[in-house]
Amino acid sequence: GENVEQHPSTLSVQEGDSAVIKCTYSDSASNYFPWYKQELGKRPQLIIDIRSNVGEKKDQRIAVTLNKTAKHFSLHITETQPEDSAVYFCAAEAGSYQLTFGKGTKLSVIP
Amino acid sequence: GAVVSQHPSWVICKSGTSVKIECRSLDFQATTMFWYRQFPKQSLMLMATSNEGSKATYEQGVEKDKFLINHASLTLSTLTVTSAHPEDSSFYICSARGQGPYGYTFGSGTRLTVV
Numbered sequence: 001g002e003n004v005e006q007h008p009s010t011l012s013v014q015e016g017d018s019a020v021i022k023c024t025y026s027d028s029a030s031n032y033f034p035w036y037k038q039e040l041g042k043r044p045q046l047i048i049d050i051r052s053n054v055g056e057k058k059d060q061r062i063a064v065t066l067n068k069t070a071k072h073f074s075l076h077i078t079e080t081q082p083e084d085s086a087v088y089f090c091a092a093e094a095g096s097y098q099l100t101f102g103k104g105t106k107l108s109v110i111p
Numbered sequence: 112g113a114v115v116s117q118h119p120s121w122v123i124c125k126s127g128t129s130v131k132i133e134c135r136s137l138d139f140q141a142t143t144m145f146w147y148r149q150f151p152k153q154s155l156m157l158m159a160t161s162n163e164g165s166k167a168t169y170e171q172g173v174e175k176d177k178f179l180i181n182h183a184s185l186t187l188s189t190l191t192v193t194s195a196h197p198e199d200s201s202f203y204i205c206s207a208r209g210q211g212p213y214g215y216t217f218g219s220g221t222r223l224t225v226v
Contacts, residue, residue: 034215043204043217044155089154097143097208099215103154 002027002094006102013080014110021105023090024072032093033066033073037086038104044089048075080109113139115207117218124195124225132190134205134218141207144188145215146180149202161188195225 003026013019025033031052036044050057050064050073057064061080066073077084090102114137124130134144143162147155159175161167161182169175179191188207192199204220 041202041220041222043219046215098145098157098160099206100157101154 002030002092002098002100004090004092004100004102006090006105008105009103010106010108012108012110015080015082017080019075019077019080019084019107019109021075021088021090021107022072023074023092023102024070025092025100026071027092027094028068028071030092030094033064034091034093034099035062035064035075036089036091036101038089039086047088077107080107082109082111085109113207113209113214113216115141115205115216115218117205117221119221120219121222122224124223126196126225127194129191129193130195130223132192132203132205132221132223134188134190134207136186136207136209136216139207139209139216140185141188141209141216142185143208144180144182145206145208146178146188146190147204147206149204149220155204158190192223195223197225199223200225 006023034049037047038044048062048064050066061078063076087104087106089104091099116135118133146158149155158173159167159169161180163182163185167180182188205218206215
């Protein structure tokens with residue numbers, strides 16, 4: 001089955017700096033890669049996603065890049081704000097329509 | 112947008128009792144429902160996948176007789192934790208996948224505490 005590795009597990013940045021979270025996946029058949037933000041005790045919220053036929057996608061301060069050859073994708077958050085502090089999960093969907101999640105990255109934005 | 116309503120949001124039960132968690136898709140048909148368990152400071156771990164009208168497919172290590180999943184309609188799926196024990200205490204969350212390409216909608220989660 002699919003295996004998703006996510007790094008780093010924790011990340012602290014100064015407000016206004018950029019944050020980058022990286023994920024790798026194992027199943028070359030995976031074709032959908034969402035990123036979720038989860039605050040304590042709440043449901044994961046989709047913040048951005050990318051499909052396998054696209055190399056990069058941007059939505060305001062958030063961007064995701066995908067390298068299918070290397071089987072890795074990354075989340076980029078620019079101009080970080082304290083409200084960006086949360087746990088972020090990457091995920092990959094293979095042909096069986098199951099999402100496999102990374103272990104998560106706890107992002108702390110220091111004011 | 113797509114909404115999945117999950118109830119209850121939290122429940123405390125005694126050891127040995129059963130607890131039922133419901134997930135309803137409010138404005139779309141959930142052809143597939145996923146049930147996850149999340150322990151503190153950990154990722155979401157898939158427990159089982161259910162398609163409407165079919166038996167659920169359980170992940171390795173998940174006891175199907177303990178975690179009963181019913182997906183009798185396209186808008187309702189239930190997870191029953193039978194004979195709950197303290198180690199079953201966790202955050203349980205459902206996710207529905209509707210028709211069409213991509214897109215998962217999560218329920219709000221249920222915090223289960225077994226005492």
